[in-house]
Amino acid sequence: MPREGGAPVVYESIPPRREAPAWLLGGAAIGLLILVWEAVARLGWVPALFLPAPTAVLAEASRMARSGELWRHVGASLGRVAAGFGLGAVAGTALGILLGSSRALWAVGNPLIAATYPIPKIALLPLIILWLGIGETPKVVMIALGVFFPVVINAHAGVRGTDPLMVKAAKSLGAGSRQVILKVVLPSALPTILAGYRLGAGIALLLVVSAEMINATTGIGFLILNSGDLMLTGKLMVGLATLSLLGLASTWGLRALEAWLAPWKEEGRG
């Protein structure tokens, strides 16, 4: 823009722009979506068989909660996830730390992990059922396998990623090799290990629903598939909403665990 000759150029303070906080914007977006959905359903633009109104889904959820049906399915799924996640996380953490502390072990373990990791774990279910029979065990084992891989890989990376300078500093202050592992390597690897748990939790949820759709009479996966077959769209929606809530809860729970176990990592935690 051409400047008028002789006119002074002034830079001065600008009043700060007021912006709504992120949580408000996000909440408003979800609220709006639900409102539109409610309107579409109420106005009858889409039949309730295909898209029941949010209020109808809520009513269905409360009915299922009171009859105990909802808790039966949620309980079954959570039980499987808890057992599978526990097994996979413990085994993955232990083995990952072991592989991280020995180059020879990693040379042996790495090709095995690299070869088995890419197999979608749900594809293993038929084989696991063949080996272990039907029932709870194969589901739990499959979830454990799904959780095991991200955890073992992260635990190994965390241990390997320990700053050699930290190890030197600890040794120069008189720490022995056991103390170096307990007081330097483990705390330094902890945030990476916990990130592996977060990945594992997502995979566990995915696998439990898949397994319950293939072979189960309880669980959220079964509820969703069965309701779909019977065209009970309200119940189906309750199942989906429950999954969304469980996913959010596990992410928040693991974040809280990280904030508690690794308080020094407070910045950069989103």
Added chain:
Amino acid sequence: MRVRVESLSKVYSAPSGRRLVALEDVSLDVADGEFVTILGPSGCGKSTLLQVVAGLEAPTRGRVVFESPPPDAPLTAVVFQEHALFPWRTVRENVTFGLEVRGVTAAERLAASRRLLALVGLEAFADRYPHHLSGGMRQRVAIARALAVEPALLLMDEPFSALDAQSRALLQLELLSLWERTRRSILYVTHQIQEAVLLGDRVVVMTRRPGRILAVRPVPLPRPRDERTMLDPAFVALVDECWQLIKQDAREAMADAP
């Protein structure tokens, strides 16, 4: 306790077969309570020397002898160039790390941390994590952490070189007053000539590739020293002499830098 470094050599062999002579036939003594500074351009092996004396690396030839070591204190503790504090430990927990691994009781550790943090002026930051502190404060914690184990010889590897010029000047003065109060033996590595002369009782000048001792100069400056010491003609003369000694090497170091 007297420390003798005897004909130390350290050779690194790369897988390609190339050999790098980091140290060649280095001999020097640190007397009890002496502050020795090692001055050299980058790549002269002065950090390697410190790591060998710290027991973190084995020499290729030669040896380090600690005469009549104290019975229950560690021989050395290192303050590194980067602060090397444990980010998962609070300031207090960092300072007491060396005591913790030796099995000192919690009550004694607390008392020691109070005394040391007061010494470096960081009592108010005991429960903070290192990432809350400025670079200068972190380095003070690193010094307190090394002093906590009461090493017979304190090793310092360019501890202030990563700091801004003003923090560095202030910490040099703090270290001077700290040393004048405690008189602990210190082996201090630096590439900064003024720093080497201001702090040391003796300046050991090293050459690069191979790392060899070029000259040893006693510092004829009275103690206690402070910033006014740098105005003393004897200070200026020694700084100039050291600069003439390492100028050629420093030029080569700059040309080599990757």
